Amino acid sequence: MTRISLDLVRQFVLAAQTGNLSRAAERAHLTVSALSHQMRQIEQQLSRKLFDRGPRGVRLTAEGQRLLEAVAPHLEGLERALSHYSCRREEALTISTISGVMSGWLMPRLPGLVAAHPELELNLQSSSALVDFEREPVDVALRYGRGPWPGVESERLFEEWIAPVAAPALLERMRGADPNQLGAWPLLGDPSKRWLDWFAYAGGTPPARYVAQFDTTDALQRAALEGMGVALARMVMARPLIEAGLLRVLGERYLPIPEAYFLVYPQRSREHAGMRVFRAWVHAEAADYRASMAHMPTHSAAPAAVPEACD
Amino acid sequence: MTRISLDLVRQFVLAAQTGNLSRAAERAHLTVSALSHQMRQIEQQLSRKLFDRGPRGVRLTAEGQRLLEAVAPHLEGLERALSHYSCRREEALTISTISGVMSGWLMPRLPGLVAAHPELELNLQSSSALVDFEREPVDVALRYGRGPWPGVESERLFEEWIAPVAAPALLERMRGADPNQLGAWPLLGDPSKRWLDWFAYAGGTPPARYVAQFDTTDALQRAALEGMGVALARMVMARPLIEAGLLRVLGERYLPIPEAYFLVYPQRSREHAGMRVFRAWVHAEAADYRASMAHMPTHSAAPAAVPEACD
DNA sequence: GCGTCATCTTGAATGTTCTTCAAGTCTGGC
DNA sequence: GCCAGACTTGAAGAACATTCAAGATGACGC
Known part of the structure; x- marks a missing residue:
C-alpha cells in the first residue's frame, strides 16, 4: 500500500471544510485545477471516493466524512504544534x-x-x-x-589587543619577579597559540612548557582568575575584569592582532x-x-x- | 512564513527516532543523500538546527528534541487514523x-x-x-x-428479458380483463422507457398515460408489489418474486433486450x-x-x- | 427545452521539486 | 596516520506538481 502524502491529507481537509474546490484552491494559492488533481490523487491513493462533485461545490461522501473526522483533530494538533514551534517572535x-x-x-x-x-x-x-x-x-x-x-x-x-594578565594573588606570590621577564613566570597555555608572538614582540625567551593547556578562552580566563598563572588575554574580554581589579596587566604593553x-x-x-x-x-x-x-x-x-x- | 511540509515533518520524526540518517533512509526507501537534503530543507524552513551530526549518527539538538516532542503524538495519531482508514481487508x-x-x-x-x-x-x-x-x-x-x-x-x-408483471391483488381486481390487451390495464411507467418496445413486440396500443413514473427499478418494483399497476419487469430481478407468488407474469411472452x-x-x-x-x-x-x-x-x-x- | 453560469475535470505542456550519483568532509577507533 | 562509517554537497536526471485550455455537468431561470 502506497504511503499517503500528509500534504495531500492537509489539502483534503481544507477542501472538505471549505466545501468548494474553487475557494479552497484560492486559500491554498493554487488553481482549482491543481487542487482537483490533488483530490483525485488522494482518492486514488486511498481507493475511495471522498467527494460528490456538483455545480454548487463538493459534498463529502460518507467515507469522506469519516476520513475528515478521523484526521482533522490530529492534523489540527500537528499544525498547532508546528505553528508554535516555528513562530519566532518577529519582534x-x-x-x-x-x-x-x-x-x-x-x-x-x-x-x-x-x-x-x-x-x-x-x-x-x-x-x-x-x-x-x-x-x-x-x-x-x-x-x-x-x-x-x-x-x-x-x-x-x-x-583586538592582547596582553599578559594575572590575578593579584599570583602577583603577590611573585613579588620579587620582573614582570617584563615573563619566561620566569608560570604561564598558562593560550588557545590561540599567541605566546610566541608575544615574546617576539616583547622580547624574552618562551618557556619550555606551560602550566596547563586550554581549549577555550573561557577556561583560560577562569584559570587566570584562580591565580594558576599568567594568561595572554584578549582585551575585549579581560578589560572589565581588569577594571574590577580581579586581573592585572603585567607591564605596560598591548599587542594588536x-x-x-x-x-x-x-x-x-x-x-x-x-x-x-x-x-x-x-x-x-x-x-x-x-x-x-x-x-x-x-x-x-x-x-x-x-x-x-x-x- | 513558508508552509511546512508535513511529509518533511514525518521524515524528521523518522530520522529523530532512528538516530541515524543512513538507517532512516533505508527505512524510507531513499538514499541517505535524499534524506540529508530533506533534513536540511526542514531546518531551513524552520530556521532551526535540529540535529548535531556526528560520525556515530545524529543527535537531536535541544530544539530538535522539542520539535519531536511537540509533533510526534499528533503525527502518530494521524498515521494511525490513516492506517485504519486505508487498510482495506485484503482478504x-x-x-x-x-x-x-x-x-x-x-x-x-x-x-x-x-x-x-x-x-x-x-x-x-x-x-x-x-x-x-x-x-x-x-x-x-x-x-x-x-x-x-x-x-x-x-x-x-x-x-436479460422483460415481461409485464402484476401483483395477484391487481389481477384479482382486473379479473375480467384480457392480459394480452395491456392498453386497458393500469400501467406503471418504466424507468427505461421500454413500454413502446413491448407494444411493438406484443401488439396493442400503448396507453395515453401511466399511473405513475419512477426513476429507479426498485421503486417500480415496489409499486408493482403494492398492486398499483402493471410493471414491465426485468426478469433477473422479478423472477424470485414471481417464483414466490408475489408477482405474476401477464401472458406467456418475454422480450429479450x-x-x-x-x-x-x-x-x-x-x-x-x-x-x-x-x-x-x-x-x-x-x-x-x-x-x-x-x-x-x-x-x-x-x-x-x-x-x-x-x- | 434552451441558454447561462458556476463548478469541477481532464490531458498535455511546462515548471518545480525530489532523488540519485559521485565526490567530498569529518570523526572516532585502532 | 589510516580506515570505516556517517553525513554533506552540487549537479544532473527523474519524477511530480501546477497551469492552461478545453470540456463536462447540473442547477436555475426564462
Whole structure:
C-alpha cells in the first residue's frame, strides 16, 4: 500500500471544510485545477471516493466524512504544534556571540540600549561555533575573526589587543619577579597559540612548557582568575575584569592582532524591526570602545600564524 | 512564513527516532543523500538546527528534541487514523452491483458459494452508479449494460428479458380483463422507457398515460408489489418474486433486450485472493441461470433506443 | 427545452521539486 | 596516520506538481 502524502491529507481537509474546490484552491494559492488533481490523487491513493462533485461545490461522501473526522483533530494538533514551534517572535531580535564577548563587552553595555529603546525585545544566545544563518534563528552575531565572510554582511566594529594578565594573588606570590621577564613566570597555555608572538614582540625567551593547556578562552580566563598563572588575554574580554581589579596587566604593553570584531548578519535581517536600532547602537558603542582603547601603547606586530573566527 | 511540509515533518520524526540518517533512509526507501537534503530543507524552513551530526549518527539538538516532542503524538495519531482508514481487508473481496441484482440474483445464490468456500470473505455493496474502480475500493462488479467498458475486464454472464408483471391483488381486481390487451390495464411507467418496445413486440396500443413514473427499478418494483399497476419487469430481478407468488407474469411472452449482465473488474483485481474462486462461481451460476431461462418463448426484438448501464 | 453560469475535470505542456550519483568532509577507533 | 562509517554537497536526471485550455455537468431561470 502506497504511503499517503500528509500534504495531500492537509489539502483534503481544507477542501472538505471549505466545501468548494474553487475557494479552497484560492486559500491554498493554487488553481482549482491543481487542487482537483490533488483530490483525485488522494482518492486514488486511498481507493475511495471522498467527494460528490456538483455545480454548487463538493459534498463529502460518507467515507469522506469519516476520513475528515478521523484526521482533522490530529492534523489540527500537528499544525498547532508546528505553528508554535516555528513562530519566532518577529519582534524579538536574536543576537549571538561567544560567551566571553557576551559577558565582557555586550552585557555591560546593553542596559544603555534597553533604557533608550524599551520597545526592543532581544533574544541573546551564546555560541562557540560560527552561526549558520540558514539553519539557525539568529538575526545578527558579533563575530571575531578576519572577516568578511561569504553570504553575510560583515561590518567591522573594533580591533583586538592582547596582553599578559594575572590575578593579584599570583602577583603577590611573585613579588620579587620582573614582570617584563615573563619566561620566569608560570604561564598558562593560550588557545590561540599567541605566546610566541608575544615574546617576539616583547622580547624574552618562551618557556619550555606551560602550566596547563586550554581549549577555550573561557577556561583560560577562569584559570587566570584562580591565580594558576599568567594568561595572554584578549582585551575585549579581560578589560572589565581588569577594571574590577580581579586581573592585572603585567607591564605596560598591548599587542594588536589581525583579528577584529564584526557585526555579521544575513540579508533577511535587514527587514527585522529591531535591527536598525541595534545596529546603530552597536556601531556607536564600538566607536566609543575604539576611542577608549586609543591610548594603548602599541606597535605593529607580525600577523599570527593561524586565523581564528568565532561568533 | 513558508508552509511546512508535513511529509518533511514525518521524515524528521523518522530520522529523530532512528538516530541515524543512513538507517532512516533505508527505512524510507531513499538514499541517505535524499534524506540529508530533506533534513536540511526542514531546518531551513524552520530556521532551526535540529540535529548535531556526528560520525556515530545524529543527535537531536535541544530544539530538535522539542520539535519531536511537540509533533510526534499528533503525527502518530494521524498515521494511525490513516492506517485504519486505508487498510482495506485484503482478504475481503468487495463486490458491487445495483440493489435489484443484489437481492434478485446474487443474494439467493450466495449461500452456495459461502458453503463451498468458507475461507472467502466478501464485502457487498449496492450502488446505483457505475463503479469508478480507480477511486472506489471495489474489486468486482456485476454490471448491466451493453458492455464492454474501457479500462476494465468485461465478461458476459447472461441476457436479460422483460415481461409485464402484476401483483395477484391487481389481477384479482382486473379479473375480467384480457392480459394480452395491456392498453386497458393500469400501467406503471418504466424507468427505461421500454413500454413502446413491448407494444411493438406484443401488439396493442400503448396507453395515453401511466399511473405513475419512477426513476429507479426498485421503486417500480415496489409499486408493482403494492398492486398499483402493471410493471414491465426485468426478469433477473422479478423472477424470485414471481417464483414466490408475489408477482405474476401477464401472458406467456418475454422480450429479450440488448442489454446483458457482465462481470466487470479492473486489472488489479486479478491478484485478489478470492477473485479466482468468485469468478469461477459466478460464471457457473450464470450458466445455470441461462439454462433455466432457455425455455422462455422469445422473438427477436428491435433494440431499445436508449442504452443503459448499471452496476 | 434552451441558454447561462458556476463548478469541477481532464490531458498535455511546462515548471518545480525530489532523488540519485559521485565526490567530498569529518570523526572516532585502532 | 589510516580506515570505516556517517553525513554533506552540487549537479544532473527523474519524477511530480501546477497551469492552461478545453470540456463536462447540473442547477436555475426564462
